Amino acid sequence: MPSPLKAPFAPDVLRAVADTFGTPTYVYHAPTIRDRIGRLRRHLTGVPVRLLYAMKANSHPAILQIMREEGLGFDAVSPGELLLALRLGVEPDRILFSANNMTDEEMHLAHEHGVLLNIGELSRLEKFGRAYPGSAVCVRLNPQVGAGHHEHVVTAGARSKFGIPVEQTDRIRALADAHGLRIVGLHHHIGSGILHTAHFWEAARVLLEAARPFEGLRFINLGGGLGIPYRPDEAPLDLDNFRDALMAPLRSFHAEYGAPALTFWFEPGRYLVGEAGVLLVRVNTLKSANGRTFAGTDSGMGHLVRPAMYGAYHALYNLSNPDGALQPYDVTGNICESGDLFARDRPVQTIREGDILAILDAGAYGMSMASEYNLRPLPAEVLVTEDGPRLIRARRTPEELADALLTTLPRT
Numbered sequence: 001m002p003s004p005l006k007a008p009f010a011p012d013v014l015r016a017v018a019d020t021f022g023t024p025t026y027v028y029h030a031p032t033i034r035d036r037i038g039r040l041r042r043h044l045t046g047v048p049v050r051l052l053y054a055m056k057a058n059s060h061p062a063i064l065q066i067m068r069e070e071g072l073g074f075d076a077v078s079p080g081e082l083l084l085a086l087r088l089g090v091e092p093d094r095i096l097f098s099a100n101n102m103t104d105e106e107m108h109l110a111h112e113h114g115v116l117l118n119i120g121e122l123s124r125l126e127k128f129g130r131a132y133p134g135s136a137v138c139v140r141l142n143p144q145v146g147a148g149h150h151e152h153v154v155t156a157g158a159r160s161k162f163g164i165p166v167e168q169t170d171r172i173r174a175l176a177d178a179h180g181l182r183i184v185g186l187h188h189h190i191g192s193g194i195l196h197t198a199h200f201w202e203a204a205r206v207l208l209e210a211a212r213p214f215e216g217l218r219f220i221n222l223g224g225g226l227g228i229p230y231r232p233d234e235a236p237l238d239l240d241n242f243r244d245a246l247m248a249p250l251r252s253f254h255a256e257y258g259a260p261a262l263t264f265w266f267e268p269g270r271y272l273v274g275e276a277g278v279l280l281v282r283v284n285t286l287k288s289a290n291g292r293t294f295a296g297t298d299s300g301m302g303h304l305v306r307p308a309m310y311g312a313y314h315a316l317y318n319l320s321n322p323d324g325a326l327q328p329y330d331v332t333g334n335i336c337e338s339g340d341l342f343a344r345d346r347p348v349q350t351i352r353e354g355d356i357l358a359i360l361d362a363g364a365y366g367m368s369m370a371s372e373y374n375l376r377p378l379p380a381e382v383l384v385t386e387d388g389p390r391l392i393r394a395r396r397t398p399e400e401l402a403d404a405l406l407t408t409l410p411r412t
Contacts (some may be wrong), residue, residue, distance in 0.1 A: 009278055009358065011319050017382050017389050018319070018356045020318065023282040024299035024379040025395070026367050028058075030066055031386065032276035037070050039388050040226075040268060043243040047254045047264055052096055054224050054269030055081045057364040061385050062392045063273060064088055075224070075267045076115075079106055086113060096138065096221070098187070098264075107131065118187050118221075120163045122171055129179025137176075138185035138221065141166050143206035163188060166210050173213065186211050189223030195237050197245045200225070204246060208253045217262060220253075224267035228274040230313045230361050237271070240289060270364040277363020279304055279379065280319075281342075283355045293329050295351045300333020301340045302373040304366050308339045315360040316348050324350035333356070335374050 009029065017027050040051065052073040055064065059081060065088065067074070073094040076082040092114035098278045099106050102117075102124050110117050111132055119125045120140035128137060142163030154273060155281050164172060204222055211220055229236045241380050251266055285296030306312035316331060326347040333340035342359060352356070370378050380395035396404075 009318075009360075011322060012388070013384065014278065014280060014358055015356060017384075018280050018282070020389070021380050021382055021391055022395065023280050023356065024297075024303055025280045026277055026379050026381045027280060027384060027389070028060075028063065028273070028277045028381070029081050029384045030276075030364055033063070033066050033272055034070060036268075036272045036276070037067075037072070039239060040266075040271065041249065042262075043239040044247065044266065045243075046247050047250045048262070050219070050263050050265045052094075052221075052265055052267045053272065054267045054402055055085065056368060057269030058273045058277070058366070058368050059084065060367065060381060060392060061088060062381075064090075067272075072264075075269075077243060079109055082110060082113070082115060086115075096185075096187075098140065104131075111135070114316065116185070118185070122164055122168065122175065123173065125164075125175050125181075126179070129181050132181040134182070136184045138219075139164060139183055140186055140187045140189070141207060141210060143190065143203045143210070145189050166206055169210050169213065182216060183214055184216065184218040185221055185265075186214065186217065187221035187223065187265075189390045190225060191409060195227040197242045199236065200242065201245045201249070204249070208249065211253075211257075215258065217257070219263045219265050221265040221267065224269050224271075225270050226271035226286070228361060228364075230315070232315070260294070261396065274361050277361070277366060279359040279362040279366060281357050281359060283351050283353055283357060286351065286353050292345075293327065293358075295329045295331045295348070296334065297331065297342070297344075297357065298334060299379065300335040300374075300376065301337060302333075302335055302371050302376050303379050304342070304362055305369050305371075307342055307364060312361060314342065316343055316346060317358045318349035318351055318355055318361065319358050320355035321349050321352065327351070334376065370393075372401065375401060375405075381410035 017025060050073060053067040054073040054075045058079055068088060068090055074085045074090055075083055075096055075098060077098050082097055095115045096118050097110040097115045098118040107128060116136060116138055116207050118138040118140050119128060140163040142165050186207060188203060188207050211217060226237055254262055281297040281299040283295050284298055287294045301308040307314060325352055328345045329351060330344050331342040331346060367381060372378060377396040377398060381393040382389045383392045
């Protein structure tokens, strides 16, 4: 059985969006984002907590504006994300800059804007100390505990490129002493799409123990990774269990550390926006071959790469024939790659050419990972608020895409 269309995405609203704005189109539901923020805040109580939105999940300015209005800080991992947050009016002290393989230019950019750097390499920490002795800095540790929905998104452990191994904290403190650096925060991020509390607590225990020798910490950043249930048989993250397993140890550490101002930071991304987004696509080709039925769409892996990259599951719903009998389909994209599939052998309500399909749970790592591969224009984006849907990014035409590329040629 296919997953039912999840509230609050009423079929009539999505059909109206497709009729008005065409396809392919990403649709985001602002009240759902605000609801997820509220849920998380209600469960992270008993110690001072700060939420930083992981911009990489979905960096559209309209989404970022919601986060800003809700009082979240921002986890930025590139100069583009950093500058976008600043230009939206986000105060520098509400941004943490966590670029991977940080360059000198990126280091200088963040520091000169008054943004705290989160550094995950000893060599970069030394370069920062030489450039800005006496400065405050956050350090990313690898707790040697990783988790995630796919090996590509496990960001800690023995094979991970991220963070300074927790066994090297003595070297971190020595570098800090040599340059007068003030280590004000420790950070880890173990992976993405995690649905089991035990993974969070196992890593948090390591980070808290590593933090004890550091004096003057203002925060401990436990990262993100909170997952959502993509498959029908997956249970959502149990926030009650998450609270019960994690918050009591954090309260104990807070009391033992002896710094009342110490704050615990979290970096949710997918959890806040994943279920708040769908991708609307139109079926333009039906083909039966070798015992399979292919439903070809006007979108593809250039718009939602997760199925091709991770083998990720996204539920499908036929908005044009919701009461149709279920039949198995290979739902394919329009990119010249055999791996360009949204689903293989997936039961979907009977599909006809021209039908509109909703690809669910696409609000995170959808448009933010999209590309114009095969010179296919990016989808439009629509935000649904209490006032109804509004276009927040127009879809470029093929002519506009070609024109933009031709401007790169030298003038004759």
